[in-house]
Amino acid sequence: MSYSPSGIDAAIALLGIGILVLALRRDLILKLLGLGLINSSTILFLVSIRFTPDAAIPILPVRDAGIVADPLPQAVVLSAIVINFAILALALVFVMILVERYHTTDSERIESEVAAEQGGEG
Amino acid sequence: MILPLLPLSHAFLGFLSIAWGRSARATLICAFLFDAAAIGLYYAGSRWFGPVFVGGWKGPVGIALAFDPVSLAFLILGVLLELAVAVYVWREQRRPYFFMLLHALFAAAYALILAQDLFNIYVILELLTLTSFLLVAYDRRARQVWASLKYLLLASLGMSLFLLGAAIAYGYTGSFNLAEIRTGIAGSPDGPWIAACAALLVAGVAVKAGIFSFSLWLPAAHSTASTAISALLSGFVINMGVVVLIRLDSVFRLDLPLLVLGAVTGIAGAAYAIASLDVKRLLAFSTLSQIGYLLVGLSLSGGAALTGVLAYAIAHGSVKGLLFLAAGESSRAVGSTLIRDLIGGRRRIPTGVRFGLLVGILGIIGIPPLAVYVAKGAILASGKGGIDQAILIALGVGSAASFVKLIPLLRPWNRVRAPSRTGALWVLVLPVVLFAPLAVRLFPDIPSPTVWSGGFLWKGFATIGAGLLLGRFLLHRPLPLPQRIFRAEFGVLAILAGFLLIYLLLGGV
Amino acid sequence: MTRRKAAFAITCLLLTAALCLLVARSVHLPGGLGEPQYIRELASRTGALNLVASIYLDGRLYDTIFELIVFSVAVLGVRFYLSERRPSHRPAPIPESHVVRASAEALFPFLLLLGIYLAAYGHLSPGGGFAGGTVAASGLMLCSIAIGADAVARRIHRPSLERLEWALPLTIISLAIVPVLLGRPPLAALFPPRGGGGIFSSGSILLYNLLIGIKVFIGSWVVVHGFIEHRGEI
Numbered sequence: 001m002s003y004s005p006s007g008i009d010a011a012i013a014l015l016g017i018g019i020l021v022l023a024l025r026r027d028l029i030l031k032l033l034g035l036g037l038i039n040s041s042t043i044l045f046l047v048s049i050r051f052t053p054d055a056a057i058p059i060l061p062v063r064d065a066g067i068v069a070d071p072l073p074q075a076v077v078l079s080a081i082v083i084n085f086a087i088l089a090l091a092l093v094f095v096m097i098l099v100e101r102y103h104t105t106d107s108e109r110i111e112s113e114v115a116a117e118q119g120g121e122g
Numbered sequence: 123m124i125l126p127l128l129p130l131s132h133a134f135l136g137f138l139s140i141a142w143g144r145s146a147r148a149t150l151i152c153a154f155l156f157d158a159a160a161i162g163l164y165y166a167g168s169r170w171f172g173p174v175f176v177g178g179w180k181g182p183v184g185i186a187l188a189f190d191p192v193s194l195a196f197l198i199l200g201v202l203l204e205l206a207v208a209v210y211v212w213r214e215q216r217r218p219y220f221f222m223l224l225h226a227l228f229a230a231a232y233a234l235i236l237a238q239d240l241f242n243i244y245v246i247l248e249l250l251t252l253t254s255f256l257l258v259a260y261d262r263r264a265r266q267v268w269a270s271l272k273y274l275l276l277a278s279l280g281m282s283l284f285l286l287g288a289a290i291a292y293g294y295t296g297s298f299n300l301a302e303i304r305t306g307i308a309g310s311p312d313g314p315w316i317a318a319c320a321a322l323l324v325a326g327v328a329v330k331a332g333i334f335s336f337s338l339w340l341p342a343a344h345s346t347a348s349t350a351i352s353a354l355l356s357g358f359v360i361n362m363g364v365v366v367l368i369r370l371d372s373v374f375r376l377d378l379p380l381l382v383l384g385a386v387t388g389i390a391g392a393a394y395a396i397a398s399l400d401v402k403r404l405l406a407f408s409t410l411s412q413i414g415y416l417l418v419g420l421s422l423s424g425g426a427a428l429t430g431v432l433a434y435a436i437a438h439g440s441v442k443g444l445l446f447l448a449a450g451e452s453s454r455a456v457g458s459t460l461i462r463d464l465i466g467g468r469r470r471i472p473t474g475v476r477f478g479l480l481v482g483i484l485g486i487i488g489i490p491p492l493a494v495y496v497a498k499g500a501i502l503a504s505g506k507g508g509i510d511q512a513i514l515i516a517l518g519v520g521s522a523a524s525f526v527k528l529i530p531l532l533r534p535w536n537r538v539r540a541p542s543r544t545g546a547l548w549v550l551v552l553p554v555v556l557f558a559p560l561a562v563r564l565f566p567d568i569p570s571p572t573v574w575s576g577g578f579l580w581k582g583f584a585t586i587g588a589g590l591l592l593g594r595f596l597l598h599r600p601l602p603l604p605q606r607i608f609r610a611e612f613g614v615l616a617i618l619a620g621f622l623l624i625y626l627l628l629g630g631v
Numbered sequence: 632m633t634r635r636k637a638a639f640a641i642t643c644l645l646l647t648a649a650l651c652l653l654v655a656r657s658v659h660l661p662g663g664l665g666e667p668q669y670i671r672e673l674a675s676r677t678g679a680l681n682l683v684a685s686i687y688l689d690g691r692l693y694d695t696i697f698e699l700i701v702f703s704v705a706v707l708g709v710r711f712y713l714s715e716r717r718p719s720h721r722p723a724p725i726p727e728s729h730v731v732r733a734s735a736e737a738l739f740p741f742l743l744l745l746g747i748y749l750a751a752y753g754h755l756s757p758g759g760g761f762a763g764g765t766v767a768a769s770g771l772m773l774c775s776i777a778i779g780a781d782a783v784a785r786r787i788h789r790p791s792l793e794r795l796e797w798a799l800p801l802t803i804i805s806l807a808i809v810p811v812l813l814g815r816p817p818l819a820a821l822f823p824p825r826g827g828g829g830i831f832s833s834g835s836i837l838l839y840n841l842l843i844g845i846k847v848f849i850g851s852w853v854v855v856h857g858f859i860e861h862r863g864e865i
């Protein structure tokens with residue numbers, strides 16, 4: 001039996017890679033890229049969970065024979081994409097502010113410098 | 123009918139405050155009046171508060187809103203904190219964008235308490251995350267920005283997990299609506315997807331709700347924000363995660379995970395609070411601990427338990443808001459947030475602020491006539507005995523022990539006349555003090571005779587006494603607690619581990 | 632790599648793998664649930680041919696409004712949080728080649744027109760306000776590649792831009808609230824749908840699409856221009 005990868009498998013693989021990038025990479029920009037990967041994977045998951053092969057697009061007039069693809073996940077994904085864009089833009093702005101202050105994008109160095117400024121555990 | 127107007131009016135006022143520029147503060151008054159009017163209408167029995175499908179669409183396409191006692195409780199808490207924050211920031215110089223963020227925050231919160239649809243909850247939670255993360259970093263100090271960025275990364279990961287769970291629920295039941303999902307689950311209660319779906323949803327919300335392993339961002343974020351924002355976040359916004367958990371609890375059976383997570387959160391929060399050297403961090407950890415209490419209460423089933431949880435949410439929200447405002451004012455008078463500096467400079471703290479601190483500390487450790495005692499009593503009274511009671515009492519001891527460090531702040535009692543913003547404190551002191559008589563009116567479910575009985579009063583005082591003794595004992599023996607876990611890299615690990623824990627507790631594998 | 636880091640990495644790897652496997656195991660959909668029931672009803676109620684548009688601009692308009700609030704808060708936030716920083720020292724602009732300038736001149740009006748078309752016909756064919764606004768904004772980016780972002784910013788009237796930033800969301804929210812005054816539930820459609828599949832066949836969806844298109848256009852420009860203007864160095 002041959003294995004044909006579906007959208008869901010791709011989405012889960014991307015999710016795993018994204019989480020690993022977010023967790024393991026020290027560079028802030030790479031963490032944001034990992035977050036972007038996670039967002040894209042959830043969108044792919046949402047769209048492919050109602051996938052039926054040979055479905056018609058949900059724009060009228062629809063040919064009478066056959067199933068119409070489900071328009072609800074597609075509409076919902078629109079909102080998700082815009083929200084992801086907004087969050088990514090703001091996260092980048094904050095990274096810019098941090099870089100201007102600490103002259104590095106390394107999260108561990110920033111963490112140490114912030115802790116040093118605070119004078120140990122607060 | 124009026125339900126969607128509640129959040130939309132706040133959004134409208136938010137954009138209006140950017141338009142009006144200099145008189146943006148007036149919008150806060152408009153917002154408060156509108157919300158108070160809404161509560162008044164509700165009590166007048168208006169028929170506008172029925173459940174509604176927005177825009178008239180039914181079925182999976184439409185979005186359902188409903189106003190039930192849970193919504194009412196959090197609406198009251200929201201209006202209280204809205205008034206307190208409005209009074210507090212009245213004299214601060216803030217750009218219009220600040221007011222817009224405040225309005226957007228309240229719009230999101232009020233929309234969340236009405237929401238009955240999973241994707242709607244997702245969008246609103248993202249708006250809530252965004253506005254609170256922007257408000258934490260508002261002053262653009264580097265510490266705030268870093269705490270806030272950590273929060274954003276973890277919260278976005280959590281929300282993505284939530285969306286995955288919502289997608290699975292949609293795939294199997296064909297709808298995002300909570301009621302329809304409940305019907306779908308009832309149709310096939312042993313589906314292998316239910317555990318994964320519920321675990322993803324709970325893990326996603328847990329990041330915002332303040333559950334221990336998921337909310338490692340919380341102490342940093344709540345303690346570096348400015349005073350009014352800390353009060354708002356700890357008093358109100360954190361409860362929004364609990365609202366979603368209440369909704370999810372009605373769809374999936376979450377008793378065991380809630381109990382375990384609540385216990386862990388409560389104990390860990392109390393332990394870190396006892397070990398804190400900074401007053402705002404102490405208050406933030408105390409919030410974690412109280413949320414744990416709430417979750418344990420939520421895991422007990424039964425109507426009276428839910429009423430107790432709602433009463434506790436309002437009580438804790440008011441008391442924590444009061445404490446943050448008072449602590450903020452004290453830090454401003456003394457010039458530092460470290461506890462030893464505050465104790466050293468306590469003669470400079472204005473009297474009104476000291477009084478607020480007194481009421482707040484008495485309130486949160488659970489002294490009888492004040493707010494928290496009534497609510498805690500209600501939850502204890504509906505406990506089923508055994509493990510639940512033991513955990514609840516242990517958490518009560520812990521929260522009393524956490525505040526031993528602040529007691530030296532209250533004596534000696536001298537009058538200090540200094541300009542301070544005590545108006546906001548009074549807004550919150552009154553509900554805390556008057557909670558008991560009001561609670562009987564608002565929550566007829568609370569078993570008052572049991573709560574005020576000799577046995578319960580004795581238990582209450584004994585718990586507080588034990589806590590105070592424990593706190594004194596630990597005062598000079600600092601607990602060796604791992605502090606490295608609050609660094610950025612552990613956040614993701616903790617969320618993943620937490621997800622697996624919830625999955626196992628839900629009976630997966 | 633120290634031992635602690637290696638242990639951390641391996642734990643992350645195991646936990647992520649566990650998460651992915653559990654999610655994959657639990658999703659065994661036997662070809663979906665078939666055609667959803669509400670498809671036929673959607674078409675008759677809104678008059679729009681694009682069923683996706685009739686969902687997110689009529690049925691789920693509430694979600695879309697919140698998502699627009701998220702977008703507005705983000706755009707205003709980018710402007711606000713970058714405003715305190717000094718604009719960066721600008722290196723001397725590299726003159727772009729004639730090929731780029733000529734193609735930008737040729738493509739820009741076409742892209743604007745395409746954006747307007749996508750937004751206006753969003754209820755009849757794939758597209759909609761978001762797609763149209765993005766396409767038009769990409770036309771503006773093309774111009775800034777060709778003649779420089781500062782030159783483009785000089786030609787845009789800033790006070791009007793700022794006024795539009797709060798006026799557009801106010802208009803959209805008012806449009807949602809206004810039906811209450813007419814005695815209908817809030818967020819109901821303002822203009823009744825007409826059959827026929829023409830451009831005016833679904834009243835309020837067209838209006839929302841155009842407003843969203845302008846909003847996304849302005850918002851994207853503000854965000855990207857903010858990043859360009861305040862770029863710094865490490």
